Amino acid sequence: MKVPILDLSEQYRFLERDIHRSLSEVMSNSRFILGENVKRLERDISRFSGSEFGIGVGNGSDALHLSLLACDVKAGDEVITTAFTFFATAGAIARVGAKPVFVDINPDTFNMDVQQIENKITSRTKAIIPVHLYGQCTEMDPILDLASQYNLVVIEDAAQAIGATYKGKRAGELGTTACFSFFPTKNLGAYGDGGMIVTNDPQLADKIGVLRVHGSKPKYYHHVLGYNSRLDELQAAILNVKFPYMERWIALRQEKASFYNHLLGELRQVILPQVHSECNHVFHQYTIKAQQRDELQEYLKSQNIETVVYYPKPLHLQPVFDYLGYQEGDLPNTEIACREVLSLPMYPEISESQQEYVASCILGFYRNS
The missing domain is CATH 3.90.1150.10 (Aspartate Aminotransferase, domain 1)
Incomplete structure (x- = not known):
């Protein structure tokens, strides 16, 4: 017997007709960038996650990067996170010029040991990024209490945890922003890269929406330096077929x-x-x-x-x-x-x-x- 770590073939056979129909509709209307499929997915994922706004981006790594930028994390700042995670978490911190500050994990859950966070807070600390590893939320109440006490931003790295809950609240409604990945291996996976940021803050949502299109608002007018990081319409069409399941x-x-x-x-x-x-x-x-x-x-x-x-x-x-x-x-x-x-x-x-x-x-x- 052969047992792969992941096999998406049966899922594809089950969805094949609907996926082809959805992709054909995108081809027919020829709206390939930030079209109705992206808007629908942004609406559905944000509602599912208990947040008001969803902003589709190129991938989960960009979701972390753009969240940090939108929250004004910059060179000289410190961001507390875990060292037991995919590289993108700390990579995003370093790319904005900030310093990753690592805490150890709880050996039972593999998530951040929340008891160690306060000792790592300094006058330069700007944010905490808890990672909901393997599909289980970090203990968020102590983190949110510290964030309130020290005026810190909390960015949930929920790349592996869409649908997970902590005290009845879903990953995505616990932090300042939350970041999802739609990499093909994820519980909700595209057929390529994709990501999303959710938040309840309208100003942050607007800022992230500007940052993902080269910092342009209105179109062709640039007041900030942004990036090209948009969730692809074809990938959104596939995800819309998968989401109800x-x-x-x-x-x-x-x-x-x-x-x-x-x-x-x-x-x-x-x-x-x-x-x-x-x-x-x-x-x-x-x-x-x-x-x-x-x-x-x-x-x-x-x-x-x-x-x-x-x-x-x-x-x-x-x-x-x-x-x-x-x-x-x-x-x-x-x-x-x-x-x-x-x-x-x-x-x-x-x-x-x-x-x-x-x-x-x-x-x-x-x-x-």
Whole structure:
């Protein structure tokens, strides 16, 4: 049996007729840039996320970058975030000239250890970027309390967490802005790049809308230096077809996660994903912590099971951030996670027999180790 980390083929076959019809309509009306499909998706995603405004942009990385710019984060400022995330989070901070300041993670949820944030706040701190990793929200109340106390901006990196909730509120309605990615692997994925920013602040929404079109308002008049970062109309058309099914797909991911928990629950060499009591996890990834992680991954590969390590090297130890002065041992929980995490195949259409095969191979590896 072969089990990929992600297989979108069955989803495509299910949606194929509607997707082709939607794309054909875009071709026929020939409105390819910021047309009705983008507007519809902006409306639907913002409403779904409990926000008033949605601004479609080129990708999730640009969503972070433009949010920082719109919130006036600039050179000399500091932004507190996690080192256990995709590079785009800290990359966006550095690209606006600000300094990423990393805190360690909670080893159970892999999200920021909120108890460590206040000690990192200085007179130069301008913002906090919590990352809702793997599909589970960070504990937001302590972050929002600190933001209020110290007059800080909170930008949710919700690239992996559309539909996730914290205390009944969805990712997207908790911060000053929130950033989504529609990369094909995401729970709501396009067939190329795409992203969106949501916010309840009309001034920020207007500013981001200007920044994404070269800083132009009105057209061809430029008062700020902007970027070319627009959600593509064709990608929006695809996402509009997919959006009505997203909550059902999330429910299926949660069912698959429960089945993995059942299959692997007695294995002492593996720590299963921990769900915070106040969170609803949408399982963008099903990530375990495993003894002999690298050997296990090689063995699973030999059995035609694809796994991925998200992430093998923490941001504070990446060569590009050497200038920040971090050293090994500074963020111990983050560094341990990088040595132990392993994401197993996870998608709504994965079959029970595939999951049973994955689990039997993991059990067999440890039995024979």
